[in-house]
Amino acid sequence: MKLDLTQFDALTFDVYGTLIDWEPTIISMFHSTADQYGVTLSDEQLLMEFDKARAALQKQRPALLYPDVLRAAYGQFCRNYGIPENAQEREVYANSVMLWPTFADTRAAMAHLQQHFKIGLLSNIDNTSIQFSERKLGIKADVVVTAENVNAYKPDHAHFHAAFESFAALGIPKERILHVGQSLRADVIPANQLGLSNVWIKRPGRSLGSRPEDAVGAKPDLSFDTMQELALYHQAHLALA
Numbered sequence: 001m002k003l004d005l006t007q008f009d010a011l012t013f014d015v016y017g018t019l020i021d022w023e024p025t026i027i028s029m030f031h032s033t034a035d036q037y038g039v040t041l042s043d044e045q046l047l048m049e050f051d052k053a054r055a056a057l058q059k060q061r062p063a064l065l066y067p068d069v070l071r072a073a074y075g076q077f078c079r080n081y082g083i084p085e086n087a088q089e090r091e092v093y094a095n096s097v098m099l100w101p102t103f104a105d106t107r108a109a110m111a112h113l114q115q116h117f118k119i120g121l122l123s124n125i126d127n128t129s130i131q132f133s134e135r136k137l138g139i140k141a142d143v144v145v146t147a148e149n150v151n152a153y154k155p156d157h158a159h160f161h162a163a164f165e166s167f168a169a170l171g172i173p174k175e176r177i178l179h180v181g182q183s184l185r186a187d188v189i190p191a192n193q194l195g196l197s198n199v200w201i202k203r204p205g206r207s208l209g210s211r212p213e214d215a216v217g218a219k220p221d222l223s224f225d226t227m228q229e230l231a232l233y234h235q236a237h238l239a240l241a
Helices: 023-036 043-057 066-080 087-094 106-114 127-137 158-169 184-193 227-240
Strands: 010-014 118-123 143-146 177-181 198-201 222-224
Touching: 010 158, 023 043, 023 066, 023 087, 043 066, 066 087, 106 118, 106 127, 106 227, 118 127, 118 158, 127 143, 143 158, 158 177, 158 184, 177 184, 184 198, 198 227, 222 227
Parallel strands: 010 118, 010 177, 118 143, 177 198, 198 222
Antiparallel strands: none
């Protein structure tokens, strides 16, 4: 039986990959560094270089702030390919979150959804960086949980428990929260483990967190290619209500 979105009071969102389109900028930055030194790698190879570095760095505890993850990923890439590190270039990486754009459908979809739901943002980012993205989304979230807040990275359950507590204070129990994310690894699987209803936004052409090896055991309740499709699905349910 498909979910009726009118049965929920709050939506929690993964941000980067779901609402903010970060992969092209990440690829572009690594291409810029590689091209200077004649390192020839495909877009997918460059993205995997970043993802391998990110995965290792995000296992560290206490959790690094995301600008430090980006700095360290740059440094690891340079060492892997014999590229001299440049302090100015390193800081471009560290501050690149402010350059990451929204997906074309995000703002309109979020404008519609915020009229009907409390909104939560659950992200492996830091508090300063997410402010840039929140402004780009055109919203003011009711609940924001970052890796900096909980000192851990999704798929760690700490993000979700913090959101549950914040929404409980607003009178919204877990059963009335729907989680939305692009990453099967970081969002759908922990939502399954916690008994949290969830939607997978596939984002065709984007891969971080949703490759086959990330998908083992993931069971989304609904799936759409875009946020626009999610908003239209909700509108259809409103019409039937």
